[in-house]
Amino acid sequence: MDTLSFKTKSANKDTVQKAWLLIDAEGQILGRVASEIARLLRGKHKAYFTPHVDCGDYVVVVNAEKVVLTGNKITDKEYARYSGYPGGQRTRSFQEALKKRPEFILEHAVKGMLPKNKLGSEMFRNLHVYAGPDHKHEAQKPQEYKLT
DSSP: OOOOOOOOOOOOOOOOOOOOOEOOOOBBBBHHHHHHHHHHHHHHTTTTOOSSSOOEEEEEEOGGGGGOOOTHHHHOOOOEEESSSSOOOEEEEHHHHHHHHHHHHHHHHHHHHHHHHHHHHHHHEEEOOOHHHHHHGGGOOOOOOOOO
């Protein structure tokens, strides 16, 4: 009997190859674009994906202010935060958040889809979101990534 021996390769910080990807969020549905960004940040699209290693790519997102919500979420969605003091819970509607800081909306959605540990924080640092069409990462030559 001829047995084939396969070795499982485990990625580490030295063997991971990171790319720069550019995503245009104009006209995209918030949750769908956020889940795809989280997948790219995590590295799940790579053959050598390893859960305990940051093997994801750098992602630059432009036109974050032009992201779309479905249903009544534009009027009903709220973002809550809590100061830790009694009566310290504050809420902000989607429209207020869009006016004040449009990048927050996409960052908040993606952060909720990443692991809640040090590795998730490290992956989140690889995300760069911009409200308009301009970004400051031309030197990295990000490749345009088409969302399906």
